[in-house]
Amino acid sequence: MATLTEAPPPLSPTAPEKKPPRRRGRLTPYWLLLPGILWLLVFFALPMIYQASTSVQTGSLEEGYKVTWHFATYWDALSEYWPQFLRSILYAGAATILCLVLGYPLAYLIAFRAGRWRNLIMVLVIAPFFTSFLIRTLAWKTILADGGPVVGALNTLHVLDVTNWLGWTAGDRVLATPLAVVCGLTYNFLPFMILPLYTSLERIDGRLHEAAGDLYAKPVTTFRRVTFPLSMPGVVSGTLLTFIPAAGDYVNAELLGSTDTRMIGNVIQTQFLRILDYPTAAALSFILMAAILLMVTFYIRRSGTEDLV
Amino acid sequence: MTTTDNSGDVRLSGISKTYDNGFTAVHPLDLTVPQGSFFALLGASGCGKTTTLRMIAGLEEPTTGTVHLGDQEVTRLPPYKRPVNTVFQSYALFPHLDIFENVAFGLRRRGIKSVKKQVEDMLELVQLGEQARKKPHQLSGGQQQRVAVARALINTPKVLLLDEPLGALDLKLRRQMQLELKRIQTEVGITFVHVTHDQEEAMTMADTVAVMNAGRVEQLGSPTDLYENPQTTFVANFLGTSNLIEAEVDSKSGGEIVLKAGGGKLVLPEARYAGPTATGGRVLVGVRPEKITLTHADQAGEIPEGRNRITGTIADSSFIGVSTQYVIDSPVCPEFEVYAQNIDRDARLVPGAEVVLHWNPAHTFGLDAAQDIDAGIQEEATV
């Protein structure tokens, strides 16, 4: 367990870097970096260039593709698939907010209220990872099954009436609706919210709460003025770790949704693997990447947390 | 430890350190630490004392100059090839090894197979025989400190370097460890070079103290010599407290300089001032607070002749137990400090009282007035 809890979740902000000392052997760092960086250059950066080139090619599978600087592919792809783009952003955004709302109390509980149960709860948060996420996502099919207890309860409580009116569900069904997809996305990426939140909450000195209380802050004020601002690094990395993969996900939309809930990931997957329209697929994937990088950069600037790695 | 053996000498010649960013931590410096001595490098943080130590250890490469251990030049030798060991600040005990393995580390690296006996003896010496199988974090600060010393000493280095070894301990433990270290040093006879910012620690433990300031050695000497005959205002203020009075040379006769300060006259033995003594020249006159006697102004007539005297008003007094510390406002010096032993306390000596301060002229020292009169004051270590 020690290793797992000690591992900082990815993207979690770290202490400002100390200036590394200079050593004899000036080439050593380059030898250390070489294999890994080469790997990333060849299998991460180079593919991006290939993809960029593919996106402006025309041709067919039979005759082969040529770079013709056919930027119209981008326009065509956008005008045809903008609903899926929009849907991806909306679903991912909704899932991110839900993750924050659901994840914060649990992270807070682990950090400040769990006492000797802390490690156990931590294990329970991480352990589901070891069951393939596809199996767990399929389990939601059972949980949200038509006429099942969950749907029945929602129906009795008239929750479904509200969600139907909002267009989140349809009729007596939850499965194959936006609600099911968002529910699945939230479930899948919740731990990525909880872990960074926990890391930044755990760093907060408990005496700060006492100090705030001593200085006439009510518990709610203490949270709003002290705890939450101090947990901002966790909030930022948590939301990023949730939003980015959720926006590109196609598994939840495929397993829990319907043709009306297709996200941009589904489109890219279909174009690439079934229709074999590589330029369109490449253009779509490029747009997705650019959109996410733009949003992330803007978000990080706004939240003032630039040292994430 | 014979006098002819000089293999434990540390000789620094023209050694200096300038970092890549252009900051010069140590200006060219010559220093010889004789075999078997307990040598302290004393100064405020950032004065270059730790850099000097690290250059002896080989952890820092000097920009210029050479390091000799005895007759061997070690300037370019990596640390693991130098017969020198270090007790690090906050100890740097290996957290993944137990106490036994921490102490055995150096022996094992030098390929010594049977270390058990030696390590056990060493742990006995520092009274940690029982703790051999514990991890460092399970020991108290004082115990960790002893492990750090044992881990270094077991290698019987020519020189032991101590980098603020007592900084992390509380006052009482620090006193105890000071005596302990001193005892060990006398017992093993190894040259100790001790870096500290604590002037009392340096004076208690070391035979010779080098006071460093801004990358240079201000003064070097025995603790008594440094205390009684400070040569710069920095040393005067950094080591203990000094009252410094701005004065002017009036006349000179029979080995004594007579100075004008405020309205009065003060006498300074010529031997205790190295600067120019032309009439009208400016001199800083110093006297330590404990050399001064306070007499209530009503009894001024009872003060013997031939003593330096100054009049003033008590501004503040604090009772310390063994002594009472007075702050006196005087026309010649705004905040004159006086420590009076609590033997026969004069009940009239309360804030507001008019007093005469007087002391034996032999306790007066003179400093070059061209210096900053407050040098070393802010940096003075609180003990």
Next chain:
Amino acid sequence: MALVNWLKRNLVVIAGLITLGYLLLPNVVVTVFSFNKPKGRFNYQWQQFSTDAWKDPCGVVGMCGSLSISLQIAFWATVGATVLGSMIAFALVRYRFRARGTVNSLIFLPMAMPEVVMAASLLTLFLNLGAQLGFWTILIAHIMFCLSFVVVAVKARVMSMDPRLEEAARDLYASPVQTFLRVTLPIAAPGIAAGALLSFALSFDDFIITNFNAGSTVTFPMFVWGSAQRGTPVQINVIGTAMFLVAVLLVLTSMVISNRRNKQKA
């Protein structure tokens, strides 16, 4: 009033436990349904209790084969990513060099990139190079996306390490190689282990990137995906449950052991 107060004070706890329930509910369902005996091809509705699947976990064609492929890929991806990632982490913390910023962004970007983008672009590369899709292309892809996570985990650990420990080792006659093996590596070990564990989990569970670059090779997640279209055998739940239990048990035992060890020593 007392109840309201109690609720107020424990609101966070209650909300947190609800979230925990939400997180664990699917695992409960997976476990329960591993004892199901479904009527049709799909295992989504409860029919009757049975231990058939537990008695014959490999009774489904191709499933255990895919499991073994996934384990092999996860193992080698872990080894590759951990070695390469740790080297980068050490270089980043312990040395100064040019192009530091570029290196940092090259490590950050794969973590900030939706998987589907990496998957598609990597496939473009493989197609252009005419590479044979299969075990090796999957392994290459997995090492690529695990690498950054190892770097982050190891870097954090090495950064929190007191550089004086290495100086102390050098001072105590350890050569640079000995210093690394005897001091640096053991102290960085928890970070390296965390990175390795994370790599294993990420690689073993990866579907999106694998799906693009697998060719005709079928990993365990791909098998589950395929069965979601064709029919889900109960054995999938058996594997899911077993892995969950093994993980929890391993972690709990290690916790108990380390607790006991600490108590004995203290």
